[in-house]
Amino acid sequence: MQTLTQRLANPTRFMELSGSVLPWIAGAAAVVIAYGLYLAFYVAPPDYQQGETARIMYIHVPCAWLAMAVYAMVAMSAFGFLVFRHPLADVSAKTAVPLGAAFTFLALVTGSLWGRPTWGTYWVWDARLTSVLILFFLYLGLMALRSSIEDESLASKLTAILALVGIVMLPIIKFSVDFGNTLHQPASVLRVGGPTIDTAMLTPLLVMALGFTLMFVAMHFKAMRNEILRRRVRALQLAQVEKAQASQLAAAE
Amino acid sequence: MSAFLALLKRDLMLSVRQGGALGTALGFYMLVVTLLPLGLGQDLNLLSRIAPGILWIALLLAALLSLGRVFSSDHEDGTLDVLATGRMPLEMVVGAKALAHWISTGIPLALTAPVLGLMLNLDIAVYPLLMATMLVGTPAVSFIGAVGAALTLRSYRGGLLIALLVLPLYVPTLIFGMAAVNGLLGVSGTSAAMLILAALSLTSVVLCPFAAAAALRVQMQ
Amino acid sequence: MSAFLALLKRDLMLSVRQGGALGTALGFYMLVVTLLPLGLGQDLNLLSRIAPGILWIALLLAALLSLGRVFSSDHEDGTLDVLATGRMPLEMVVGAKALAHWISTGIPLALTAPVLGLMLNLDIAVYPLLMATMLVGTPAVSFIGAVGAALTLRSYRGGLLIALLVLPLYVPTLIFGMAAVNGLLGVSGTSAAMLILAALSLTSVVLCPFAAAAALRVQMQ
Amino acid sequence: MQLVAENLVLERGNRKVANDVSFTLEGGSGLVLTGPNGSGKSTLLRALAGYLRPASGSVRILGIGGSDGDTGESCEVGEVCHFVGHLDGIKSHLTAAENLTFWATYLSDRADSGHSVAHRVYDALEVFALNALADIPAGYMSAGQKRRLGLARLLVAHRPLWLLDEPTVSLDTGSADILVKAINRHLSDGGMAIVATHLPLAIEPARGISLVRKEAQA
Amino acid sequence: MQLVAENLVLERGNRKVANDVSFTLEGGSGLVLTGPNGSGKSTLLRALAGYLRPASGSVRILGIGGSDGDTGESCEVGEVCHFVGHLDGIKSHLTAAENLTFWATYLSDRADSGHSVAHRVYDALEVFALNALADIPAGYMSAGQKRRLGLARLLVAHRPLWLLDEPTVSLDTGSADILVKAINRHLSDGGMAIVATHLPLAIEPARGISLVRKEAQA
């Protein structure tokens, strides 16, 4: 008997299944984010130090979390592809990279925008900010390597290896606030010993985080479906070229 | 002329095909700038003070290192031999390839500098001037670099050896580029520095192809 | 074992023959450090303050860029195919080549740093520590770099693409190297940073050959 | 000693270039691969050497190991073969002798321990008429001289299986004869050789396999 | 039209590899260079193409230029020849058609203005049986396919003189025939061809020059 993952890993099954759940996930993401925004702007109190600007947090923090979570997912997919040689794992890794890069970019931009009023500058070179920037470069490296190789299956394997090597950076980013002096807030939610943040702010934050995660899942499914279709079209085209070639060669000989 | 354009077009095409030359040079540029604060500490005053110099030097390195295989890849697969037959002189071949390098690398690098300036806390007022000096100065970078690439055609050390040969030749460009940006010399001094920079670029565009072609010829035996 | 030594010896021999690998990396190192005062102005206080960071970063670049063709030159002339036959696993091949790179480039670069420190007006008291961190840290540079070189075996962007892939991975080495030199953390902090640096090097010596060999294998089809 | 290839299916960029190739090669005999350009000779050789993973099927070599204490079970082909492809594996900055000395040390096996490295290198240079060029950097050699140097590698270390991809390219007739003699001597010593070629070669005893260009497959 | 080589002395690394070579080649006829490995065939061809400066002697081509208004005086051989050496001059990142299109544009001469670039490329691909591979990157081709693509360059632009260094390397017999036919057609159209080869090739009309290995000279 096949396990659930095995059944899901069949591209055809995946297309059917993702096709039917995609609208629901997308809808849920929209609803949760809308509710989260409502909570963030109308219910949550302004920060006693930073005032209204603190509301950027409800976008910034989910983006920052996803930036790291997506990389973990890319690495897991890469592992799955290298070990089990399953094409779907590669599709997943390939399509998650640009999304992860986008979330990282958003975390950087929202952070910078927030930094201007609170720290008086768009950018400081502390460990946390720099390490997120480095994560962004890792994503860029994955994309650059993949695009630099013409042979698709080769490109997949090489990027998978790089993704696995890069995973050593994740703990460094996560714990960068803990060593060295930094302007950035230390973790107050995802920390050993439970969150230290006020519930009035924690709830909207968690709702937004959930909404963003759902949004990521929806976009990832959509991108994966596109990629699978693209590969099918390519295979068909190749087969046609092949046929034409074969008949031509036969005629030539 | 059509041969010149064909070569220019092919080189630009290859620079796109072969794994985004552009993206890589830009990525290198950004990474070098990112590493600096890690090495120097995060003192923003310090950083904004050294920013223009750092940006210029990192640009020189990124442009230079992407030049490495401009000729040697053509030499290794026999293309250079064929390019040397026909009526277009080798000097024009060098010109086309250096021009392609400027378009595909020099210009984009110059245009990225402001973004990096932001991260180094560089005064926004300096951006237009910085970009202008870079746009005016990078032709010299590409054409002088081509001489280095030609000289190291058959050397296995490629990239680094070129750097060694060519970086000293970049000193005038760097000095006048910095002089123009820093505006140490006042407004009239700035425009004088820009003029000199332009003269440097023009001179290298005219003279370097001859040196590079001569270097290629002796190595094509 | 004799195969490992034979390969190590050949790589060292080639690095001497092929136009002085060593000289080139050193020359690059020196040039970058020399260009800095030109770009930054010759404020000696400023220079001596940024010296350790600059020396480390320039070392990373010089080491990295000399790695570019470690595998690809062997690939292009068919040597890699032959190295892969026989009983020595590809992991050991990678190990031998990375080790050769460390010996021929990493160590000399670390030993040159004080000379350049002199030019940057660096406090003499810092020299032993600076050299020690570099000696301890450079194995990580060579072995992590080998992964980058293996990943870009067939890419035509060589040098720069490696830099893009590998520089982010050098960040921990750079950070702890700087932490150890700056002694910001006090004596005990310095030795802790040194230990971490050594751990980074050891880990990369052990793990990187596997990643690099895997990358080579998929490209040797 | 026996090389067994079973139902090999080889793919290049998602296209099948060999479908269901099976053969057995006994120690002491050769196999000549022929076929038009693009029919998959090089691909097959690379798959046999283990560089290319077959889409399905297997290659095994049986009965090796008497000499170095293996169990005599099947083992990886890559470990017991010489592969000479389109590229020579020669460093142009090293002299002919240095190139061969490196390969002799790197590739040497317990079976070679009878002869010193220098001795084996000298013999190999001798056979391929390269002694006059021993101290000349390979970068200064003509195409055929370089090819001969690449082939001399076959003699500096013992390997039961030789995989040769168009070995006579650039060789003059005299050199081609030398090569054929070396192959035949290897076979008569109980070795095996698989040679892809477009020219008729007097390899004995040898069977031939002729590859055809594959039709398109979905 | 006439190619005149007079008293050519060629040196490689301070060693003479050709001493006092002289010949005249008339339009419409070929010349086949033979000789053992290292006898200087490639060196002679490179000297004719102008890559290598002869230690003494001269190469001139006379009577070219009726077509493009030159004075009919002698001119540089490099400008009017096709050179195909051991390397193909093919970019593996470009497809077959893109490679040829580039060469057709780059090399085209006034004599070619009758046919469009696309047309010439199409014809050349056709002749060398490469049309099926037109849109495949050259990096994916087999050794022989790549060689054929390198040779197809001969047909995308007109040049009176062809210099070919072992052009049949890696070609199967069918492809070698195609090449010989193309050379013979070029000769019958009044062109000239100089071919270095180790195999007998049916080039007509052609004289042969056989080089011998030079003894070491101080």
Ligand code: HEM
């Ligand atoms: C470009 C600049 C910034 C970047 C790259 C960045 C990055 C990050 C990252 C990666 C996290 C997730 C931390 C974790 O879960 O451990 C985070 C969380 C957070 N950031 Fe930022 N940040 C930036 C600027 C700012 C600024 C200016 C502020 C406000 C002063 C800020 C406030 C926060 C807060 C409050 C959290 C939540 C911490 C927690 O509760 O776990 N960030 N940021």
Ligand SMILES: Nc1ncnc2c1ncn2[C@@H]1O[C@H](COP(=O)(O)OP(=O)(O)OP(=O)(O)O)[C@@H](O)[C@H]1O
């Ligand atoms: N770059 C070089 N530097 C010094 N000597 C060289 C160089 N290239 C070739 N030679 C020497 O010149 C001689 C002639 O070489 P050439 O390549 O012309 O021979 P060839 O007739 O083409 O041989 P083959 O049939 O092997 O291709 C050889 O002895 C060779 O060693």
Ligand SMILES: Nc1ncnc2c1ncn2[C@@H]1O[C@H](COP(=O)(O)OP(=O)(O)OP(=O)(O)O)[C@@H](O)[C@H]1O
């Ligand atoms: N790296 C590659 N990627 C994709 N396809 C390839 C690759 N290498 C070869 N091919 C294709 O595989 C087929 C077989 O190629 P192969 O090199 O095995 O042929 P061959 O029999 O050795 O030909 P030749 O006689 O020309 O050397 C060819 O059609 C070729 O186009």
Ligand SMILES: [Mg+2]
């Ligand atoms: Mg082949």
Ligand SMILES: [Mg+2]
């Ligand atoms: Mg030759």
